[in-house]
Amino acid sequence: QVQLVESGGGLVQPGGSLRLSCAASIRLNSINAMDWYRQAPGKQRELVARIISGGITNYADSVKGRFTISTDSANNTVYLQMNSLKPEDTAVYYCHVPLGRNDYWGQGTQVTVSS
Numbered sequence: 001q002v003q004l005v006e007s008g009g010g011l012v013q014p015g016g017s018l019r020l021s022c023a024a025s026i027r028l029n030s031i032n033a034m035d036w037y038r039q040a041p042g043k044q045r046e047l048v049a050r051i052i053s054g055g056i057t058n059y060a061d062s063v064k065g066r067f068t069i070s071t072d073s074a075n076n077t078v079y080l081q082m083n084s085l086k087p088e089d090t091a092v093y094y095c096h097v098p099l100g101r102n103d104y105w106g107q108g109t110q111v112t113v114s115s
Contacts, residue, residue, distance in 0.1 A: 002026050002104040004095045009109030012085055016113070020080040022095030022106055028073045029053075031097055036069060036080045038091035038111075045094070049080060062088075085113045 003025035012018050020036070028034070033052040039045040049069040050058045057069055068081040078095060090113050095106040 002097055002099060002102075004097060004104055004106035006093065006095050006106040006109040009093060009111045011112045011114065013115050014086060014113055016085050017081070017083045018085065018111060020082065020093055020095075020109060020111075022078045022080075024076045024078070024095075024097065026076065028071055028076050028078070031099060033098060034069075034071070034078045035096040035098075036078075037094045037096055038089075039094070039108075040088075040091040043091075048093070051078065082111070085111075087113045089113050 005023045006020060008018060008020040010018060033050055035050045036048045037045050038048050048060050048063055049067055051069045051071060059067060066084045070079050090111060092108040092110050094108045097104045
């Protein structure tokens with residue numbers, strides 16, 4: 001069983017920045033990949049960023065150049081640095097770990113971009 005706890009969401013003005021954190025209950029070096037997803041009201045959950053073992057990263061086209069996913073193995077934490085935020089980035093952001101045949105999700109953290 002893997003527990004994921006997100007934090008760092010909030011209300012920010014367009015053009016602002018936020019850093020989301022996802023603390024995992026297991027060592028990151030036992031995980032092949034970790035993802036950040038988001039779900040806006042009335043829309044399907046979508047993959048925002050992924051980091052796999054070796055540090056390879058992938059991003060949705062809509063966030064490339066603005067968001068950065070990174071890990072801190074000492075603290076078993078994954079981050080999502082979000083810069084130049086836009087109103088369309090408003091969503092609940094979820095941390096996700098695929099492990100074996102299971103998918104583990106955090107509880108989500110709300111990000112609202114509004115003036």
